[in-house]
Amino acid sequence: MNAPSNAAWWTESVTYQIYVRSFADSDGDGVGDLNGIRSRLPYLRELGVDAVWLTPCYPSPQHDHGYDVADYTDIEPAYGTLHDFDRLVAEAHGLGLRVLLDIVPNHCSVEHPWFRAALAAGPGSPERERFHFRPGDGDDPPNNWRSMFGGPAWQRTPDGEWFLHLFTPEQPDWNWNHPDVVEMFEGVLRFWLDRGVDGFRIDAAQGLHKDPELPDVADPFEEERIADATNVHAWNRPEVHEVYRAWRRIADEYAARDGSDRPLIGEITGIGKRHLHEYVQPDQLHQGFFWDLLDSPFDAEAFATTIRRGQEQAARTGAPVTWVLGNHDTVRVATRYGGGAPGAGPGDIEAGTARARAAALLALALPGAVYIYQGEELALPEVVDLPLDRITDPIYWRTEGRRLGRDGCRIPLPWNGTTAPFGFSGTPHTWLPQPLSFARHTVEHAQSDPASTWHLYRQALRLRRDLLADAGPLQLLPAPPGALVFRRGHGFTCALNTGDAPVDAPHPGTPLLSSAPLPDGKLPADTAAWWTD
Ligand code: GLC
Secondary structure, X not given: OOOOOOOOHHHXXXXXXXXXXXXXXXXXXXXXXXXXXXXXXXXXXXHOXXXXXXXXXXXXXXXXXXXXXXXXXXXXXXXXXXXXXXXXXXHHHHOOOEEEEEEOOOEOOOOOHHHHHHHHHOOOOHHHHHEOEEXXXXXXXXXXXXXXXXXXXXXXXXXXXXXXXXXXXXXXXXXXXXXXXXXXXXXXXXXXXXXXXXXXXXXXXXXXXXXXXXXXXXXXXXXXXXXXXXXXXOOOOOOHHHHHHHHHHHHHHHHHHHXXXXXXXXXXXXXXXXHHHHHEOOOOEOEEEEOHXXXXXXXXXXXXXXXXXXXXXXXXXXXOOEEEOOXXXXXXXXXXXXXXXXXXXXXXXXXXXXXXXXXXHHHHHOXXXXXXXXXXXXXXXXXXXXXXXXXXXHHHHHOOOOXXXXXXXXXXXXXXXXXXXXXXXXXXXXXXXXXXXXXXXXXXXXXXXXXXXXXXXXXXXXXXXXXHOOOOOEEEEOOOOOEEEEEEOOXXXXXXXXXXXXXXXXXXXXXXXXXXXXXXHEEOOOEEEEEEO
16 A cells, blocks of 8 residues: 555645654664664554654754754664664555654753854854853743753853753753754755655643743743743744745645655644634644644543534634644553553553543544554553652653652553564563553564454554545534534534433444444443444
8 A cells, every 4th residue: 555645645644653662673773763764654554553653863962852852864773773763664655654743842852062152162152052051040040931851041151141041051052043943844845855854743842932031021931830831931932923924835845845745743732722722724734733632531521522612723724634642752542541640550551441442442533634643452451650760751850859740651562472572572671661461462462362452443443544544524423422423524423421320322224433443332431432323
């Protein structure tokens, strides 16, 4: 099967997010890599996704696992080489899979040559102007901004000046008013597009520009809230839209060459969330993650509200919604829906898994694009009891342990076997340890069980391609309390029951697929199903 030939392939595509460190390790160092991904591309083809998104795989000291970029136009040596990357892209394309890269424009790494040059050149130098360096206020930082990962957003240098970092101190923020920065990133986009990349996920896309005066925030931020995503001087500045207009012109230039769009997908969080429609525009970003589904509890009414908001969003932007249930920054969906959390135990993981399966059928039936986070197709739970001395997420260290961070959703994937490393690597000493319980979640195990979540995803992806590709918008129907029912296209119905008791199956047609058996034609609690007339 070839990649879909339609230009706007991204509007209905299913993209699989690969967390590169944790997908597959080819060289036995316990860390995932590009050749590991290459070896597993047939797996993704068989699952039936359209595209993959690779989390940052650039050279990086890994203080934030690659979201601290030291060189935007090379590959992290632990992950491979540019040659490996080229082979990955070629082989993915050969299997009909598109490849999206993660671009990190808000900040780089303290090891980026321009930042090192800025440190060396000293106060007042032109090198410092590419970042936000300022003198302090006595011994205090230049303003009262706080970082997303805890602590002040400023780090002092040995010469007494401070630099701004909205994430860790190892991630200095770029000064987007500097023409070098603008030009450098446009070159980076072209570099990867020339290598055959099909689009970009844009990290912290509501960042980049800051109020040039860097004024204090009026409502000083409380330490307990930790992540300051509400700072109006640091996020969602109007100037950022000019950046995306320029990027869109580049993406469109490449699309015009072969008639296939190169989508730009924004990670717009914090105060940017309610402005998503301002970013997703025909002359800016193609897509932006629509967080409402991820943020929603497992509740029919909440899902209906989410769907209505999604419809409004699509109407305002002219682009279908980009649905997402999880990612590498969020507690895994099965654990979340079971009421579990890091530090607080697994919750009711059985109920959580049933709900995650049902929610997958909901997401995959909605009009628009869907992003699947690796392991969702294996019903992987969050690892909530990682030994504290194995925690690597800077959030844990920056908050002095008040937040355990995101390692629990980033554990290396289990492929086969009954003990670690479960086929992930040649060594059991993986960068994050895998629990023994992963034996029940291996790909091998899932593929041998027709009732597994893997088979559910695979069937859903096939049916979606066959029945929903051109099905158009959805229509919500009246539903029993606790249930959600909608129709699409010619005779497709999806129903979901989030209540405690079975409800009458709302549709008399033929069941196509269900997340659990439908005894006596009823739709049990924590179940979703698809029907055709
Ligand atoms: C985004 C990424 C997250 C990273 C942060 C800083 O939110 O998804 O993993 O830590 O940006 O780059």
